[in-house]
Amino acid sequence: MERRIFQNFLVERGLKLTKEREAVLREIFSIHGHFEPEHLYLIIKGSGNKASRASVYRTLNLLVESGLVERISRTDKGSVYEHTYGHRHHDHMICTECNGVIEFYSENLEEIQNTICSKYDFSGKNHTLEIRGTCRTCIKRKK
Amino acid sequence: MERRIFQNFLVERGLKLTKEREAVLREIFSIHGHFEPEHLYLIIKGSGNKASRASVYRTLNLLVESGLVERISRTDKGSVYEHTYGHRHHDHMICTECNGVIEFYSENLEEIQNTICSKYDFSGKNHTLEIRGTCRTCIKRKK
DNA sequence: CTGAAATTGAGATTAAGTTTCAATTGAAAA
DNA sequence: TTTTCAATTGAAACTTAATCTCAATTTCAG
Ligand SMILES: [Mn+2]
Ligand SMILES: [Mn+2]
Ligand SMILES: [Zn+2]
Ligand SMILES: [Zn+2]
Secondary structure, three states: OHHHHHHHHHHHOOOOOOHHHHHHHHHHHHOOOOEOHHHHHHHHHHOOOOOOHHHHHHHHHHHHHHOOEEEEEEEOOEEEEEEOOOOOOOEEEEEOOOOOEEEEOOHHHHHHHHHHHHHOOOEEEEEEEEEEEEOHHHHHHHO | OHHHHHHHHHHHOOOOOOHHHHHHHHHHHHOOOOEOHHHHHHHHHHOOOOOOHHHHHHHHHHHHHHOOEEEEEEEOOEEEEEEOOOOOOOEEEEEOOOOOEEEEOOHHHHHHHHHHHHHOOOEEEEEEEEEEEEOHHHHHHHO
8 A cells, every 4th residue: 555655656756666666665664663774774685675775765755755754853873764654643752761762642732733733824744742751661770 | 040050060070161161152042042053153253252163062062961952953954952041941833845933832732741751651851842834924925 | 669767876975963182271289 | 379180172084874976777658
């Protein structure tokens, strides 16, 4: 299904669904969870397929534009992505002790954001909420 | 006041409040709104004071650690900062058409976040909420 | 087929941010 | 004041994620 969507997206822009782009798409949707571009590149290299680092980055940008994938954070060590198609939207809590990530969703939160957008006549397309702090496990460990 | 706070922060870590660090601190708190490191460096260079690019970056990191300043976003073209001391916490809506920024605050939003943190036994220290979309002006212009 | 347009990959390039290190400064102690 | 030593500075080198270049290759509509 994501293949179909990407296909349509590409055709609309006069682009082609090449072997390399397919390989990137397939690997991304076989990964459970978050990933970094370099990691993705190595996985693809390890599998039977192929796609250069340049193609991986280029395809990643296209996938973000198509809405199938999101860049959920940028650190000094690079970006982190996840595929969004097939997943319910969610936000992240990040433990600054262990770098663990907790995903969460709150209908309430989403509604309030809509209210805020209306208030400012702002047409919100998407958002990122990142809560940084200490996770349960790390709190216990430090005690 | 922010000078005093920074001073204390530095002393606690066995660091010194030098002329360069003072210059950076002063300029940051004289800027109304968001700024980028390079811009800050040029302003300082332009004023009577001095501080190398390296010192600007180093001081910026210290200020973030001290809690007086926050890095509110990282784009492919670098980071954006703002001083938080003396300002009420707020979040941002960013127009992807004109790159304009709308600041907003919602008590409701903050409360819900606290609730979510409790639910996961997560000790939240700070957060960043960025809503991307199209602002009022750009919506009109496009019609 | 054919040909125009898109794509690829290896390597060069970019640029924000960090690190290096010799020279300088700050300030506590003598 | 003078001593002393850790902290600081700046210029330039370095790091590295991400983008760009461009000749060679692939795609696909006609
Ligand atoms: Mn996630
Ligand atoms: Mn702001
Ligand atoms: Zn943790
Ligand atoms: Zn706008």
